[in-house]
Amino acid sequence: MGQDEPVTRWFRSYWDEEDTWFYFEVSDDGWVNRQVELEGPALRPIVAASTEDDDARCGFTxxxxxxxxxxxxxxxxxxxxxxxxxxxxxxxLTAPEA
Structure with missing residues (x-):
């Protein structure tokens, strides 16, 4: 990999105060490109946001x-x-409401 190629990494982190798992795609400069939040024991998606996307239904990074x-x-x-x-x-998050 060349020096000028961006390095992307992926990780998750748990926030017990909110019982939420956070999943991140992070660029080499430390900024989040994409982010997912799964809440509670059922791991219900509440955010699936991208810096490239402006779909408010999916939340924000x-x-x-x-x-x-x-x-x-x-x-x-x-x-x-x-x-x-x-x-x-x-x-x-983007499924039509029934």
């Missing part, structure tokens, strides 16, 4: 780079892990 965050534990994910969670959350 973090407003600060991960390098500014404190107190979170990163559990690494593969691209495939993230893509599976992303696809399911997007389907749930």
């Amino acid at each position: 973090a407003e600060a780079p991960v390098t500014d965050w404190e107190g979170h534990v990163e559990e690494p994910l593969t691209l495939q892990n993230f893509e599976e969670i992303w696809a399911e959350a997007r389907r749930h």
Whole structure:
């Protein structure tokens, strides 16, 4: 990989105060490109946001780079892990209401 190629990483982090799993795709500058939030024991999707997308039904990405965050534990994910969670959350959030 060349020096100029961006490095993307994927991880998840749990916030027990809200019983929410956060899944992130983060660029090499620390900014979140895509973000998924799964809430409660049923892991209900509440956010599946992208910086490239303005679909308000899917929520919004973090407003600060991960390098500014404190107190979170990163559990690494593969691209495939993230893509599976992303696809399911997007389907749930963009499905027509019955």
